Amino acid sequence: MNKIAIGIDIGGTNTAFGIVDQNGNIIFQNSIPTQERENIEDYISDISNELKIGLSSIGDDFELIGIGVGAPNGNYYTGCIEQAANLRWKGRIELSKLLKQHFKVPVIITNDANAAAIGEMIYGGAKNMKDFIVITLGTGLGSGIVINGNLLYGSDGFAGELGHIIVEPRGRKCNCGRMGCLETYVSATGLVRTVYELLASEVKPSKLRDIPFTKLTSKDVAIAAQNGDEIALETFRVTGEKLGQAIADISAITSPEAIFLFGGLANAGKLLIDYVEYYKEEYMLSIFKNKIKLLPSELSEDAALLGASALIWSEQEK
Amino acid sequence: MNKIAIGIDIGGTNTAFGIVDQNGNIIFQNSIPTQERENIEDYISDISNELKIGLSSIGDDFELIGIGVGAPNGNYYTGCIEQAANLRWKGRIELSKLLKQHFKVPVIITNDANAAAIGEMIYGGAKNMKDFIVITLGTGLGSGIVINGNLLYGSDGFAGELGHIIVEPRGRKCNCGRMGCLETYVSATGLVRTVYELLASEVKPSKLRDIPFTKLTSKDVAIAAQNGDEIALETFRVTGEKLGQAIADISAITSPEAIFLFGGLANAGKLLIDYVEYYKEEYMLSIFKNKIKLLPSELSEDAALLGASALIWSEQEK
Numbered sequence: 001m002n003k004i005a006i007g008i009d010i011g012g013t014n015t016a017f018g019i020v021d022q023n024g025n026i027i028f029q030n031s032i033p034t035q036e037r038e039n040i041e042d043y044i045s046d047i048s049n050e051l052k053i054g055l056s057s058i059g060d061d062f063e064l065i066g067i068g069v070g071a072p073n074g075n076y077y078t079g080c081i082e083q084a085a086n087l088r089w090k091g092r093i094e095l096s097k098l099l100k101q102h103f104k105v106p107v108i109i110t111n112d113a114n115a116a117a118i119g120e121m122i123y124g125g126a127k128n129m130k131d132f133i134v135i136t137l138g139t140g141l142g143s144g145i146v147i148n149g150n151l152l153y154g155s156d157g158f159a160g161e162l163g164h165i166i167v168e169p170r171g172r173k174c175n176c177g178r179m180g181c182l183e184t185y186v187s188a189t190g191l192v193r194t195v196y197e198l199l200a201s202e203v204k205p206s207k208l209r210d211i212p213f214t215k216l217t218s219k220d221v222a223i224a225a226q227n228g229d230e231i232a233l234e235t236f237r238v239t240g241e242k243l244g245q246a247i248a249d250i251s252a253i254t255s256p257e258a259i260f261l262f263g264g265l266a267n268a269g270k271l272l273i274d275y276v277e278y279y280k281e282e283y284m285l286s287i288f289k290n291k292i293k294l295l296p297s298e299l300s301e302d303a304a305l306l307g308a309s310a311l312i313w314s315e316q317e318k
Numbered sequence: 319m320n321k322i323a324i325g326i327d328i329g330g331t332n333t334a335f336g337i338v339d340q341n342g343n344i345i346f347q348n349s350i351p352t353q354e355r356e357n358i359e360d361y362i363s364d365i366s367n368e369l370k371i372g373l374s375s376i377g378d379d380f381e382l383i384g385i386g387v388g389a390p391n392g393n394y395y396t397g398c399i400e401q402a403a404n405l406r407w408k409g410r411i412e413l414s415k416l417l418k419q420h421f422k423v424p425v426i427i428t429n430d431a432n433a434a435a436i437g438e439m440i441y442g443g444a445k446n447m448k449d450f451i452v453i454t455l456g457t458g459l460g461s462g463i464v465i466n467g468n469l470l471y472g473s474d475g476f477a478g479e480l481g482h483i484i485v486e487p488r489g490r491k492c493n494c495g496r497m498g499c500l501e502t503y504v505s506a507t508g509l510v511r512t513v514y515e516l517l518a519s520e521v522k523p524s525k526l527r528d529i530p531f532t533k534l535t536s537k538d539v540a541i542a543a544q545n546g547d548e549i550a551l552e553t554f555r556v557t558g559e560k561l562g563q564a565i566a567d568i569s570a571i572t573s574p575e576a577i578f579l580f581g582g583l584a585n586a587g588k589l590l591i592d593y594v595e596y597y598k599e600e601y602m603l604s605i606f607k608n609k610i611k612l613l614p615s616e617l618s619e620d621a622a623l624l625g626a627s628a629l630i631w632s633e634q635e636k
Contacts, residue, residue: 073605083605131473145571147465147472154465154573155449156609161570164603166563169486176603245484252479253463253571255472285482285494287391287401291474 001063006051006103007309009112010034010071012086012139016302017047019054019062020309024123026302028054040089041098048102066106067099068311070115070304072142077157079109085175086140108311112136112304114151114160116262116297117144118314119307125260125298132258133250134297135162135243136304137265140175141183141190145254163187167246185242188218188265194235195221206231222268236268240275247276248283251292262297319381324369324421325627327430328352328389330404330457334620335365337372337380338627342441344620346372358407359416366420384424385417386629388433388622390460395475397427403493404458426629430454430622432469432478434580434615435462436632437625443578443616450576451568452615453480453561454622455583458493459501459508463572481505485564503560506536506583512553513539524549540586554586558593565594566601569610580615 004027008017011034018029030050037043055064072084079096081087096107110118117134120126126134130149136142141163145152152159163183164176171180172193184190195208195216206229211220224232247259265272277294284292297303322345326335329352336347348368355361373382390402397414399405414425428436435452438444444452448467454460459481463470470477481501482494489498490511502508513526513534524547529538542550565577583590595612602610615621 147470148468150466152465152572155575156573156606158605159571159573161603161605164570165483165567166485166601167487169563178601178603245487249483249567250571252482253477253568254470255474255477257473283484283496285479285496287476287479288474 001061003065004062005065005309005312006067007115007305007307008047008067008069008071009115009304009308010069010074010087011112011304012072015047016305017051018302018305018309019051019058020306022313024306024310026305027058029302029305030054035088038088040093044095044098044102048099052102064103064105065316066108066312067103068115068308069095069099069107069109070112070308071095071109072112072140073158074109074111074114075157076108076110076114076153079107081109082158106312106315108315110151110153110311111142111144111160113142114144115307115311116142116299116304117146117151117307118310119299119303120260120262120297121146122310122314123299123306124303125295126258129257131254131256132260133162133254133256134260134262137187137261137263139188141187143250145256147254162246162250165246165249167242167249182242182246186239186246186265191218191221191235191239191265192216194238195231198231198234198238202231202234204230208232218265218268222271225271236271237275240272241279243272243276244279244281245283247280247292247294248285248288251288252285255288256292258293258295260295260297262299262303266296319379321383322380323383323627323630324385325433325623325625326365326385326387326389327433327622327626328387328392328405329430329622330390333365334623335369336620336623336627337369337376338624340631342624342628344623345376347620347623348372353406356406358411362413362416362420366417370420382421382423383634384426384630385421386433386626387413387417387425387427388430388626389413389427390430390458391476392427392429392432393475394426394428394432394471397425399427400476424630424633426633428469428471428629429460429462429478431460432462433625433629434460434617434622435464435469435625436628437617437621438578438580438615439464440628440632441617441624442621443613444576447575449572449574450578451480451572451574452578452580455505455579455581457506459505461568463574465572480564480568483564483567485560485567500560500564504557504564504583509536509539509553509557509583510534512556513549516549516552516556520549520552522548526550536583536586540589543589554589555593558590559597561594562597562599563601565598565610565612566603566606569606570603573606574610576611576613578613578615580617580621584614
């Protein structure tokens with residue numbers, strides 16, 4: 001029998017899940033919106049039902065070894081999601097326990113960015129690296145930090161919350177309740193907030209003035225920028241500067257070999273990356289200048305899902 | 319024969335050095351000012367001559383195993399000091415090579431804060447901890463980060479430069495050439511700069527108005543604060559707030575069990591610590607609130623010297 005693992009990637013907007021073999025082939029996958037269900041139990045049931053359909057569709061020649069989950073504030077040590085700012089379910093969610101009610105296999109949880117980092121290490125551009133960071137740019141900003149070949153979990157399992165370092169004291173209000181966090185500037189929502197700040201402070205004409213706050217997406221901003229819209233271009237500059245500054249900070253702390261950008265906003269490509277690269281070096285402490293590579297993730301959108309499933313394989317090796 | 323190691327702690331102001339046995343007993347020690355000699359060779363000769371006097375004074379029953387050095391920007395991998403902002407010798411200093419010209423034993427170098435962290439782990443309050451940070455508050459601000467029982471060196475040996483995360487964009491000019499670094503606010507010199515900022519912005523009377531910038535020391539500020547001087551008290555509040563914010567940032571990244579404060583400014587005691595403790599929790603991301611201990615170093619001023627010598631013992635265990 002071929003061994004298979006389930007990978008689940010819980011994002012602020014969508015939840016992707018799939019069945020993965022030991023070579024990283026996704027033999028079944030699907031996704032559902034993350035925030036539609038009021039009760040976490042219903043949400044887990046929806047995912048489990050879809051996965052059971054998937055499992056029955058692939059035949060009998062497979063043995064399910066375990067389930068790996070990447071989730072916001074997912075805790076490797078406790079198997080819980082705890083106080084995730086971007087999820088509707090508050091407090092402590094016993095995710096591992098809930099999943100085990102549907103599948104009688106081990107469940108391993110970590111945060112979504114850590115899962116992406118494991119994916120990058122096993123299947124992507126970090127195959128030969130021991131010290132690197134994956135920054136995930138989506139609804140929020142996450143990070144998975146690998147030090148000397150191991151994921152950094154810290155004393156309580158929650159290390160790597162780069163999205164919540166304060167890059168602008170007395171700055172923008174964050175979902176976490178504090179002010180000036182990196183992800184209030186560098187994320188899909190941060191980008192939109194920057195557009196509105198610039199629309200308020202500048203008098204330049206912009207197509208973006210016609211779109212209400214609740215409708216404006218990072219894709220709209222990218223398209224406007226590609227068409228030369230000055231507000232949109234300045235938005236990417238501001239976003240790139242804040243991320244470059246934060247990369248300089250995290251580099252001074254952990255001295256990585258490379259930093260990978262992953263996720264929806266990272267796909268804005270050159271519009272954002274060129275500014276990030278410029279400001280990374282502009283803000284970098286001299287001993288780290290021109291040393292630390294900024295790289296696009298070599299993984300597809302499935303990285304976090306693959307990384308989540310890889311939690312199972314890496315645990316088996318221990 | 320009893321094994322002994324030499325420990326050298328190079329600070330921005332003074333260099334302490336000593337001969338230490340395997341139990342952490344300092345059997346000889348002395349110090350010289352760090353910045354008096356124009357040539358690094360002369361400075362190393364001065365230290366070496368003092369140490370040779372020390373070695374001959376303790377008799378023949380000792381075998382020198384090696385020399386451990388804690389130095390600003392000291393690199394474990396290369397044995398060099400590279401581009402230290404707070405030292406007069408610029409560029410790359412081949413410290414290990416220079417010391418080996420005087421002593422035919424292995425030389426191990428790391429930065430001064432890493433040496434303090436090793437000291438804390440072997441002889442101090444972090445004996446049973448695997449994830450902690452030592453912040454050294456002196457002329458500048460350094461940090462030694464221990465993750466899962468190992469010092470964090472990073473890909474190039476320079477990790478742990480917490481003094482150079484940017485806590486105030488467009489803020490104070492730093493010796494490193496950039497702006498808004500933590501150590502421009504939280505250090506002996508940062509404290510003096512805050513006094514002067516407050517003397518400019520406030521109209522309150524203060525004894526500190528009588529002292530010129532170049533004469534004002536952190537000790538003066540501490541004495542003024544103890545006497546109820548409002549400018550001095552506000553200076554400690556501002557300093558404590560900036561350090562509390564930075565501790566929240568580094569906690570979100572590495573999730574330590576405890577943070578130890580060590581060095582001259584840390585000795586300001588309750589004046590500073592109470593504010594740091596308050597703002598640490600005020601700025602802390604909710605999942606880390608009331609978890610991360612703020613502790614005074616349990617080591618004396620000799621911590622970095624002991625830690626430097628302990629580099630030799632810990633290397634022997636490998």
